[in-house]
Amino acid sequence: MELIVVKFGGTSIGNGERIRKAAQSVVNEYMKGNKVVVVVSAINKTTDDLINIMKDAIGDNVTDKQMAEILSMGEMTSIRVFSSVIESLGVKSQFIDPFDELWPVLTDSNILEAKIDFKESELNSKKILKLLDQGIIPVVCGFLGKNSKNQITTLGRGGSDITAFFLGHSLDADEVIIVTDVVGVMSTDPNKIQDAKKLDKISVEEMRDLATHGAQILHPHALKYKDPLISAKIISYENGDLSDPGTFIVGPNEGVMMKSSMLCPEPISIIAVVGENMLKKPGLLAKLTDKLAINDINIFGISAGQNSVTIFVNKKDSIKAHRLLHDLVVEIDFLSSVSLGKEIAMLTLVSPEFIETPGIISDITKPLRENNINIVELTSSQTAVVIFVDWKDGKKAYEYVREILE
Known part of the structure; x- marks a missing residue:
């Protein structure tokens, strides 16, 4: 016997036929002897319709409390419909909304972006476990919470996935299943490249980075709640089968935190290649990086400007890399010169919250500015910031910037 938490997205319960198929898939698992907790989103487009009606009616003159209460109607309707369909299939079910004494998701009072x-x-x-022991299938609102004043709150983007992963953790589930409108995680968007392949598995870290760069399967915020010891997968609603393999989400690796900071233990060297209109020369970066790659030299960072390319390599490889890149400068007409610069330190900060934190770059660099530490180079993605400073300032700079994650 296993305990499964399954979340159905809005599209997967987008009409009566899909709701019945979803409910049947839950009942099928129940009939195998498994315990199932269901989390549902609002029926497809319900939330958008509610928002549009509200805007047409009162414009922007709505309070956060009113907004949360109105938005909650989508999920509270879904659980009642879904629970009723399960019972029509011959299995006891109970819907659980924020007004129920069994409601599990308690939050702070940040109404529209609540934290659990x-x-x-x-x-x-744990109260939900009593229902499971009685052979009852609970159906829980996704996305919603309740604060200490018994007010409805919402968990923000990715809220229903957060609910599912959280319940998986708190109930010691064996598996969390996210049912959506895709067969799993693909090698790329199949709407853009037809021969995209489904991945059998993907790590939490990879899934997080994929989500932050536009994939709509899971919101990266939800992945913070993924328990490393609990199996999780993404499947399509099409087959109506919760045993569908889909794509398994692996990790996060034990001991690896979603937030992390690191000071590279060895000095990094800067190599600058300069030339004319380098940004307009197709294949130039490939030539530079291939030259180093075939000679087994790793690149820690690279930045390009109109008339220069800066490459960061380990100091122990710098002399060899300098010589190899000089050979290219001599060969290629539009390149002028290459220089080997000073030793620098590389600091790396990683957090899935960076993408949703306005001014994070300013927050990170402020203590360096205040302590007169010069930044040689800074690169960033949606979840990581890499800073290069003088080697002599490395340890001190690291202590300043790591505090941002605490």
Whole structure:
């Protein structure tokens, strides 16, 4: 017997036929002897319709409390419909909304972007286990929470996935299943490249980076709640089968935190290649990086300007890399010169929250500016910031910037 938490997205319960197929898939798992907790989103486009009606009616003169209450209607309707369909299939079910004494998700009072109170919520969620022991399938609103004043809150983007992963953790589930409108995670968007392949598995870290760069399968915020010890997968609603393999989400690796900071233990050297209109020369970066790659030299960072390309390599490889790149400068007419610069330190900060934190670059660099530490180079993605400073300032700079993650 296994305990499964399954979340159905809005598209997967987009009409009566899909709801019945979804409910049947849950009942099928129940009939195998498994315990199933269901989390549902609002029926497809319901939330958008509610928002549009509200805007047409009162414009922007709506309070956060009113907004949360109105938005909650989508999920509260879904659980009632879904639970009723399960019972029509001959299995006992109970819907659980924020007004129920069994409600598991307790939050702070940030109404529209609420954070889960883990200690209280984990304790409260155990009440659901009593229903499971009685052979009842609970159907829980995704996306919603309740604060200490018994007000409805919402968990923000990715809220229903957050609910599913959180319940998986707090109930010690064996598996969390995310049912959506795709067969799993693909090698690329199949709407753009037809021969895209489904991945059998993907790591949390890879999934997070994929999500932050536009993939709509899971919101990266939800992945912070993924328990490394619990199996999780993404499947399509099409087959109506929760045993569909889909794509498994692996990790995060034990001991690897979603937030991390690192000071590279060895000095990095800067090599600058200069030339004319380098950004307009197709294949130039490939030539530079291939020259180093075939000679087994790793690149820690690279930045390009109109008339220069800066490459960061380990100091121990710098002399060899300098010579190899000089050979290219001599061969290629539009390149002028190459220089080997000073030793620098590389600091790396990683957090899935960076993407949703306005001014994070300013927050990170402020203590360096205040302590007169010069930044040689800075690169960033949606979840990581890499800073290069003088080697002599490395340890001190690291202590300043790592505090941002605490």
